Structures are given as structure tokens and as C-alpha cells.
Amino acid sequence: MHLKLLPEFCFSQKRLQRPAGIIIHYFSATHPDLRSIEDPYSLADCYKLFVDLNRPGDQKLCLPVDRYAKRGYGSAHFLIDRNGFEWQLVPKTQIAYHAGDSVLNGRKNCNSWTFGVELIGTIDSGFTEEQYDAVARRCATLSVEFAIKDWSFIAGHDHVTQHRQFPKTDPGPLFNWGKFFGKMRWYIAGA
Ligand SMILES: [Zn+2]
Secondary structure (H helix, E strand, O other): OEEOOOOHHHOOOOEOOOOOEEEEEEEOOOOOOOOOOOOOOOHHHHHHHHHHHOOOHHHOOOOOOOOOOOOOOOOOOEEEOOOOOEEEOOOOOEOOOOOOOEEEOOEEOHHHOEEEEEEEOOOOOOOOHHHHHHHHHHHHHHHHHOOOOOHHHEEEHHHHEOOOOOOOOOOOOOOOHHHHHHHHHHHHHHO
């Protein structure tokens, strides 16, 4: 894991209160309208896009300014590339902007009490074996460190989102939850 924190304006200065869950997402810089992207599946360009999401319109480097005039909010604690390499983008003590309007097991506003883990990919890319290993290892470590014993609190963005206007599709039907939880169990047993 490589510590590569986003600038402070990309995450909340409020602290995570007793982290009790993990939300899994996918992310990439594949949209054809993006500028100054060399490899849409690279950690570096995904990082660049995360920073861009949080910038005011006139300072954006990648997103089309006409459609993203206002600053948005986007970040997550961990970002895992197709080879399973991982960057930590947000300190574990702070709230990241990954889940938006959301509810999980009746608890609202997941950002304030969950970690966000992003896998580089798209709705139809699927995920590599290296990514399953890396995300399972990350979630195993977090679940031990923060005593997340009920794994129904580890869920996809598509499961928790309450957005009707912008429905979320990540990590989507190609994410194999059975395989993921199996690997998580294996990492915890070996810890
Ligand atoms: Zn998401």
C-alpha cells in the first residue's frame, strides 16, 4: 500500500465516527470527454480525476467545464488498480465523499461511518484476480482493526445508494461477492 493522500479539499475535515462498515465501488477515467488523461485505468490518472471532481469549475483540468461548472465531491479511502496495487487517498480518521445519499441496514449517511474502497474498472470490465486479493486483504485488515464483525455492513455502492436521479451501478453484477468474502475469510484465518 502506498500513501498518496488527496489534497485536503477532497475529503471532509470531520472525523469518521466509530467506523462500522465498508462500501465497495469502481472508478476509472474512461469517459471520452475527459482531457489530459493518458491511461484511464492508472492510479495516477484516477487520482487526477478525483482531485478534479472536487475543484471549482474554472480550475478543472480533466472534466468538461461547461457541464461541471460547480465543484463536486468525490473521494475514497483506498484505490486499487487492475494489478492489485493500492493507494491510500484519505486518512482512516477522516470522512471521504464516496457514498452520497445512502442507507445500509437502516443506518443513513454512510460516508460518516464507513470506509470507501474503489476498484479501478467499469460496469463491464469485471475485476482481476489481483483486485479480488487486494480488496479482500484491505477489508480483512479493516474489519479486524475496527471490529466490523457483521459483514452485512460490507456492501456495494449500488446496494446503499438512495439517489433516484443518478442511480449507482458500482461495483455491479460482475463483482463476485462470494469470491470476495471467501478470500476475506482466508486472510482473516491466516492473520
Ligand atoms: Zn461508487
